[in-house]
Amino acid sequence: MSTLLSVENLKMHFPITRGIVFQKQVAAVRAVDGVSFEVKSGETLGIVGESGCGKSTLARCLLRLLDPTDGTIMFDNRDITHLSRAEMRPLRREMMMVFQDPYASLNPRKRVGFTVAEPLEVNGIGTPADRKRRVQELLEVVGLSPEHYNRFPHEFSGGQRQRIGVARALAVNPKLIVCDEPVSALDVSVQAQILNLLKDLQREFGLTYVVIAHDLNVVRHISDRVMVMYLGKIVELASDRELYKHPLHPYTGALMSAVPAPNPKLARERRPIVLEGDVPNPINPPDGCRFHPRCPRVQSGVCDVDEPELLEVTTGHSRACHFPLEHWPMSPEELRQPASTAPALTAT
Amino acid sequence: MALLEVENLKTTFKTDDGIVTAVDGVSFTLEKGETLGIVGESGSGKSVTCLTIMGLNDPRNTVSEGAARLDGVDLLTTDPESLRALRGMKIAMIFQDPMTSLNPVKKIGWQLEEAVLVHRDVSRKESRALAIEAMKSVRIPRAEQRVDDYPHQFSGGMRQRVMIAMALINEPEIVIADEPTTALDVTTQAQILDLMNELQRERGMAIIMITHDLGVVAEVADEVIVMYGGQVAEHARVDEIFYHPRHPYTWGLLGSLPRLDLEVERLAQIPGQPPSLLNPPSGCRFHPRCTFAMDVCRIEVPPLVSFGESSHLQRCWLDDATKERESARTIASLQQEAS
Numbered sequence: 171m172s173t174l175l176s177v178e179n180l181k182m183h184f185p186i187t188r189g190i191v192f193q194k195q196v197a198a199v200r201a202v203d204g205v206s207f208e209v210k211s212g213e214t215l216g217i218v219g220e221s222g223c224g225k226s227t228l229a230r231c232l233l234r235l236l237d238p239t240d241g242t243i244m245f246d247n248r249d250i251t252h253l254s255r256a257e258m259r260p261l262r263r264e265m266m267m268v269f270q271d272p273y274a275s276l277n278p279r280k281r282v283g284f285t286v287a288e289p290l291e292v293n294g295i296g297t298p299a300d301r302k303r304r305v306q307e308l309l310e311v312v313g314l315s316p317e318h319y320n321r322f323p324h325e326f327s328g329g330q331r332q333r334i335g336v337a338r339a340l341a342v343n344p345k346l347i348v349c350d351e352p353v354s355a356l357d358v359s360v361q362a363q364i365l366n367l368l369k370d371l372q373r374e375f376g377l378t379y380v381v382i383a384h385d386l387n388v389v390r391h392i393s394d395r396v397m398v399m400y401l402g403k404i405v406e407l408a409s410d411r412e413l414y415k416h417p418l419h420p421y422t423g424a425l426m427s428a429v430p431a432p433n434p435k436l437a438r439e440r441r442p443i444v445l446e447g448d449v450p451n452p453i454n455p456p457d458g459c460r461f462h463p464r465c466p467r468v469q470s471g472v473c474d475v476d477e478p479e480l481l482e483v484t485t486g487h488s489r490a491c492h493f494p495l496e497h498w499p500m501s502p503e504e505l506r507q508p509a510s511t512a513p514a515l516t517a518t
Numbered sequence: 519m520a521l522l523e524v525e526n527l528k529t530t531f532k533t534d535d536g537i538v539t540a541v542d543g544v545s546f547t548l549e550k551g552e553t554l555g556i557v558g559e560s561g562s563g564k565s566v567t568c569l570t571i572m573g574l575n576d577p578r579n580t581v582s583e584g585a586a587r588l589d590g591v592d593l594l595t596t597d598p599e600s601l602r603a604l605r606g607m608k609i610a611m612i613f614q615d616p617m618t619s620l621n622p623v624k625k626i627g628w629q630l631e632e633a634v635l636v637h638r639d640v641s642r643k644e645s646r647a648l649a650i651e652a653m654k655s656v657r658i659p660r661a662e663q664r665v666d667d668y669p670h671q672f673s674g675g676m677r678q679r680v681m682i683a684m685a686l687i688n689e690p691e692i693v694i695a696d697e698p699t700t701a702l703d704v705t706t707q708a709q710i711l712d713l714m715n716e717l718q719r720e721r722g723m724a725i726i727m728i729t730h731d732l733g734v735v736a737e738v739a740d741e742v743i744v745m746y747g748g749q750v751a752e753h754a755r756v757d758e759i760f761y762h763p764r765h766p767y768t769w770g771l772l773g774s775l776p777r778l779d780l781e782v783e784r785l786a787q788i789p790g791q792p793p794s795l796l797n798p799p800s801g802c803r804f805h806p807r808c809t810f811a812m813d814v815c816r817i818e819v820p821p822l823v824s825f826g827e828s829s830h831l832q833r834c835w836l837d838d839a840t841k842e843r844e845s846a847r848t849i850a851s852l853q854q855e856a857s
Contacts, residue, residue: 220704220706327792329791357559357730358731358732359770359771359807360791361774362775362788363788363789365776366785387777390776390778391782391785414778414779424705425705427708428708430733430737431733431777431778431779432735432760432772433760434736434737434756434760434761436779444705444712445709
């Protein structure tokens, strides 16, 4: 498989300025702070993390909806980091986005046919008659019917609207689709429909997805590889099975143990790793490992001084931690005692 | 006698488009120290059930029938004055969104104190002490200083703690929590559920937990009501619901959840959309989406009856043998652990 998207040391800092006429930067929100990864063509990369970890900002940078502060983004072997708007335009049809809120992301005054055809029109594809045919075909592909062409968004339920959003993203045959929380606004019984649809479309059209979600269950289900983010950094990156069977970063462990299982017997035995406190402020992130103030395995003198690098431990499994988990699941007591007190700085 | 007895509760709203029956004949009882989970999708009537019990619906366009007896007092028919005395004192509510449920221009401490001053004859000094104590009890660090902070100075998880503190400050016997963790991240959700669990053990209050998350229900509930289209689809002990579900909707829900511990290529999906309550489907509310629908399902509403001899209530026309078989099949498909 070839690499479709590759990101090197991407940073997105939002400046905080003071002053009205002469604005000077006093600080920066470091929303994404040095992130590197690759997405192979045809795979699904899931990005999980809590609110404020930078996952949505990262997605917007990937599509150049935001101009990153630093780093490079290679799309299809082409550096797109500094392309101008005009230069980006032909590339836009290769990369589309499905948004979180199907109620807010469709224009309420435009008919569905128009909304779905718009990407075609903007890119000057086909005659109006061709476009209409294509849109009706797309509506069918996403499980709606061609008669829906002339309806307005308010006539649809949340799940159906999300299908329209997917149809719009598919219209120009993109290579990459970035889905930002594609199902979090939907009812439980409708979520499965959309997740299945996304999987079917991927198989049919050979799409590459970057799926952002805060729900680990959803990410686990849809992804081939999963990236866990914390405060603008990648803390762990692995194949989905590997990550859920052998998480290495304590934060990943905590996240996974915090997900309530729909299984009362397990729930009674379960002892979640309850993290203390809240996610720190990205304006002034903690020194050393950004997770250290909340980490149950923190070793003073190491974690609060040295920032761990993202190192590949086994093929395809990387983590950024000085004292990774030895096995999983772990009891809270075991968790608090890292096996080696010596800093495990070198990758093996 | 049970602490709270809800009998045949029915709530209808007059809207511009017609009459909406949001809750249609819900009955349950709640014992001291028990946790009842009410699960359902948006529009299933789970929140309206609790708002009706609390008397928080707009009286101008709402008609409530049935009864909700708290220690023998019917909350639906009692006069507003005595209802006000009960609310916040004996029965309290934790709302979903702590960002919008707190007053942004009042100090946290004052908002907590207000709940005390309304119900009890205490001095401001005492009420302030109670507010600080309540904040400590929900593990808000540096409570003495933070009591003078405003809501915007608190994070989402901390604000939800304030909401819990506010509900618990008068030590109510029943707490209704309407999606208390939906707006929160998983790690914060774990903290909040943990806290509620602990407080329940300390104080022995009863909790009604409204949620759409089956995981949360499995975690906290003793007894579960599954609601669909304003009606109770299934009502049983938590283990029964999760290991011997007897309603096709519950089977669908359990099968359609993506899970951490399970690797499946395709999720089982429930076709269609949740029903509109403006003109609900005839017969069984679930029949348009049900793969087992028979002729009778389209015509007659199935009664809520117990399954066999058990206390497991369910509303479905299927025969017991089929239910037994299908429920076993659903559960078995969920237990193949990925290897």
